[in-house]
Amino acid sequence: MTTTRVFQSTDTSAPVLTGQVGSLAALLEACLVGVGGVAYGSGGTAKTAAGWTLAFTATNKRAFRNSVAAGGTGHYFRIDDTGGTAAGAREAVLKGYVSMSDVDTGVGSDIMPDATLYPSGGWILKSDTATSTARAWRIIADEISCHLWVSADGGFSQGFHSFGDLASEVPGDNYRSYVLYQASVWSSGSNASRVATGAAETLLSPTTTAQSRGLSIMRAHAGVSAGSVQAGLPVFGRGSVNPLSGASGGAGAPCTSATSPGSGERYFTPLLVCAEGMIRGRLRGVYSCLNDLRSVASGTLQSSASGLPAGSQLMLLQACSSGAGNNSNVGTIAVETALAW
Template sequence: MGVQYYSSEDAGAPVLSGQAGALTALLDACVVDGYGSKPALGWEIAFTGTDLRAYRSTDPDASGALLRVQDTGTTVAMLRGFLTMSDIDTGTFSFPTSAQAASGLYAHKSNSATSDSRAWYLVGDERAFLLATNAYSSYWSVHFFGDVIGYSPTDAAAAILLADTSNSATGYAGFDAGGMTTGSPRSRWARGIDEMTESPLLGCSVISANNQSIGYGGYCCEYPNVVDGSIGVAPIILREVVSGGAILRGQLPGIFQPLHNHGLEFGALIPGNGDLTGRNLVVVLNGASSSAIGNVIVDVTGPWR
């Protein structure tokens, strides 16, 4: 199916709100069923229940990791990954583990338990997707699930889950260079590269002036580049945090760090250049737009791999 880009602005798009089942309805539409003129990503619902889903890629090259979504609440849903599952409530190699996060990680839907709609974007391919939600005013949350680009061809569990540890309406998930290495369970690998460690911590390596957040500012240049009017981006390298250090294990597919100070308009489509010539890039905010905590650049044309 390739890379697909979905938005709350699409005709026939599902509505995200502070109601039970709103997030599973959105994910059903985007990754399984499609809507309007938009084809689905080609995933499947492996197990289901009332406002419960376990989503899995059907790509033959995928890790087979499943995303369990418990959308029985209102303003947030709970997420947990599994390498295998036998029913909607049972699985192996959970990420995060119950010890790391008793109920799982939070996906932000809305700041109020109402049917009022909230803006959202979802970009993905057959093996992974990013979901950005505007749950509260200017605050955006970025969530990611699926297979990354592993550096080892034998890494059969190069799948990650990124969400939030807070149910605060002004909390946000995102690719944070500091928070992803402090022991927070919000970013986890499905399994260690040793094939035994459960839910090891995921870290990212980025170009950062303050070691806080991708796209935070203080980088090399203004946008656009005055020499040729282009945008500069860098891959987001992923680490597995181990005792006494870290392992460079892979990188995010189709998601990049901007090499610019603030000035990138959220939601703007930007033509790619260099290795990304011929592709469209979208700016996705990570945090509060009032302070422009960070941005990531997402390739919405693909392929990602």
């Protein structure tokens, strides 16, 4: 049995995320591992860490493992927060391995994302300025998967990232680990790197080449040959074309009418992971909203959503691809915060 944990920058004694080296590495270590099982805080404000282990560490680098005891693969997820990308300390990079011998060295050929596409790893934007300005963040995690949301500029540059294990549809899938990251390195005004999710393609044919989808799975579904595969996420409330209606300016369907979005029933579907022309599985505890919820602020809680189990409480998070404030490309991601995934 796993336990869902919620960590937020507004919590008492919460770590601060900035555009400086090491801030994301320290944040993830606190929330996933903690000290003595405590992420931060004390007494009544203490937050219990998510139950991961810290396999290797170096200055501004961490390699985490999810919990085998809780049902995880025990694969390794490495954060390099040394500021070595073109964006400097504003970004960190994420890689996944089946095995590692130290914080910089993977063992064997199992690595994600593909090193030919992303030699340094997948990007995570922490802040649009390399300063000590604090940025809002949220981490929702259990012992197996970690979902990270960052407001990198305090406005429209909101990114959703994730790593851990999928809920796989492949029986005995030993290579179900994944990393979800930015599709391109950040630059001022860049839209492509502002969002880590989205699918303008058909459901079962996400882009599988080049740097157009920031999602990688450790191996193909057969699990025979080493080498990660690129995958896609059909996030219905986002994209240049609305996959529900085929209309341009895709933003999901109004809840009741175009003049009163959000006033009626909201519908959510599990966030599927599609690769190799099939549904490989889903992101654990994550849903895509079918409706137009662009006006709903990140962090809003949705209780008792239609079709979800009793006691469910979803946190709505926006993932925006436009630095100019054009929210037609916002997709609403919903993460379960109360129930086990």
